[in-house]
Amino acid sequence: MKPSALTCIASLFICAHVGAQEAKAPPPPPPLWSGKAEVSFVSTSGNSDTQTLGAAAEVEYQPGLWSGKAKLDFIKSEANGTTNARSLAGLLRGARKLVGRLEAYAQGNYLKNTFAGIERRLSGEAGLAYDLLPPGAHALKAQTGLGYTSEHRLAASDRSFASAAAGLLYKWTFSKTADVSNEMNYTQDLRESRDWRFGNTAAVSAGLTTIFSLKLSWALTKANDPPPGFKKTDTITKAALVARF
Numbered sequence: 001m002k003p004s005a006l007t008c009i010a011s012l013f014i015c016a017h018v019g020a021q022e023a024k025a026p027p028p029p030p031p032l033w034s035g036k037a038e039v040s041f042v043s044t045s046g047n048s049d050t051q052t053l054g055a056a057a058e059v060e061y062q063p064g065l066w067s068g069k070a071k072l073d074f075i076k077s078e079a080n081g082t083t084n085a086r087s088l089a090g091l092l093r094g095a096r097k098l099v100g101r102l103e104a105y106a107q108g109n110y111l112k113n114t115f116a117g118i119e120r121r122l123s124g125e126a127g128l129a130y131d132l133l134p135p136g137a138h139a140l141k142a143q144t145g146l147g148y149t150s151e152h153r154l155a156a157s158d159r160s161f162a163s164a165a166a167g168l169l170y171k172w173t174f175s176k177t178a179d180v181s182n183e184m185n186y187t188q189d190l191r192e193s194r195d196w197r198f199g200n201t202a203a204v205s206a207g208l209t210t211i212f213s214l215k216l217s218w219a220l221t222k223a224n225d226p227p228p229g230f231k232k233t234d235t236i237t238k239a240a241l242v243a244r245f
Contacts, residue, residue, distance in 0.1 A: 030060075030062050031062070032061065032062060032063060033059070033060070033061055034059075034060045034062075034244070034245070035057070035058055035059040035060065035244070035245050036057070036058050036242050036243060036244045036245070037055075037056070037057045037058075037242070037243050037245075038055065038056045038057075038215065038240040038241060038242040038243070039053065039054070039055050039240065039241055040053070040054045040055070040056070040215075040238040040239060040240030040241070041053060041054075041238070041239050041240075046115075046231050046233050046234035046235055047115050047116050047117070047230050047231045047234050052075060052076060052077040052078065053075075053076065054073070054074060054075040054076075054238065054240075055073075055074050056071070056072065056073040056074070056240070057071070057072050058070070058071045058072075065096055065097045066094070066095070066096050066097075067094070067095045067096075068093065068094050068095075069091070069092075069093045069094075070090075070091070070092050070093075071089075071090065071091040072088075072089070072090050072091075073087070073088070073089045073090075074086075074087070074088050074089075075087040075088075075115075075236070077115075085114040085115045086112070086114055086115075087111075087112065087113040087114070087115055088110070088111070088112045088113075089109070089110065089111050089112075089113070090109065090110040090111075091107060091108070091109050091110075092107060092108045093105060093106070093107035093108075094106055094107070095129065101130055101131035101132075101134075102128065102129075102130050103128070103129050103130075104126075104127075104128055104129075105126065105127060105128070105129050105143065105145070106124075106125070106126040107124070107125050107126075108122075108123070108124050108125075109121070109122070109123045109124075109125070110122055111123075114154065115234060116221070116223065116226065116227075116230055116234055117153055117154045117155070117156065117226060117227035117229070117230040118151065118152075118153060118154070118227070119152040119153060119154050120151070120152040121149065121150070121151045121152070122149070122150045122151075123147055123148065123149040123150070123163070124147050124148055125145045125146070125147030125163075125165055126145050126146065126147065127143060127144050127145020127146060127165070128143065128144065128145070129141055129142065129143035130142055130143070137172060137173050137174060138170075138171075138172050139169075139170065139171045139172075139173075140168070140169070140170050141168070141169045141170075142166075142167070142168050142169075143166070143167045143168075143169075144164075144165065144166045144167075145164075145165050146162070146163070146164055146165070147162070147163050147164075147165060148160075148161070148162055148163065149161055149163050149187075149189075153227040154227060155227065155228065155229070156227040156228055159189075159195070161189045161190060161191045161192065161195070162190045162191065163187050163188060163189055163190060164187070164188045164190055165185065165186065165187045165188075166185070166186050167183070167184060167185040167186070168183075168184045168185075169181075169182075169183045169184075170182045170183075176207070177206065177207025177213065178204075178205060178206045178207060179204070179205050180202075180203070180204050180205075181201075181202070181203050181204075181205075182200070182201070182202045182203075183199075183200070183201045184198075184199070184200045185198070185199045185200075186198050186199075192225070194224055194225050195224065195225040196224045196225075197221070197222065197223050197224070198220075198221070198222045198224075199219070199220065199221045199222075200219070200220045201217060201218070201219040201220075202217065202218050202219075203215055203216065203217035203218075204216050204217075205242065211243055211244060211245070212241060212242065212243055212244075213241075213242045213244065214239070214240070214241060214242070215238070215239075215240045215241075215242050216238070216239055216240075217236075217237070217238045217240070218235065218236070218237050218238075219235065219236045219237075219238075220233065220234070220235050221233070221234050221235075222234075
């Protein structure tokens with residue numbers, strides 16, 4: 001075999017080897033700042049059967065080992081010019097990587113949900129979260145923690161209690177512009193066994209442009225011991241226009 005042929009074969013082998021290494025290269029780190037804002041049409045059932053408008057925003061900061069997140073979600077229902085009910089939910093979370101896929105987190109939550117008889121709920125929680133899957137198209141995170149909740153109810157006695165919480169978050173990014181996600185959470189009142197809460201939110205997003213996307217979501221919340229006169233289960237269905245930045 002001529003030297004020129006050997007050179008060509010060696011070059012092809014090196015290129016193939018380098019290409020394989022590049023294909024296996026880990027995904028790039030997330031941007032330092034990211035966020036999104038959305039407006040939506042909302043249909044509710046359960047404690048309320050209405051159609052209304054909603055708005056939400058989310059900002060994330062990931063400088064390295066530390067990360068932070070802030071979320072806000074607002075829903076308002078009106079009929080004949082009168083506000084029937086409103087919901088305002090907020091979250092502030094900070095986390096730090098400990099080792100491998102394990103991280104410690106602390107978060108605070110605020111909720112006002114007159115749809116379900118909650119005038120105001122303040123809660124704090126701290127615990128551990130673990131990425132069950134390595135970085136890739138599929139992400140699955142489990143978390144558990146302890147916290148404290150203070151809840152003011154409409155036409156009912158207020159409640160304050162220590163709580164235990166667990167959650168599971170899944171996301172499948174199957175293209176640059178589309179993803180599917182599901183988030184489950186469970187909270188148990190450590191003083192009253194029958195007082196537990198469960199939530200599940202499923203969503204699918206598809207990009208319209210590099211900035212805008214369409215998101216469809218369905219959320220279920222259940223309070224096993226709701227305020228008197230209110231049902232245990234509520235659902236929210238959203239069709240939202242989302243802007244990412």
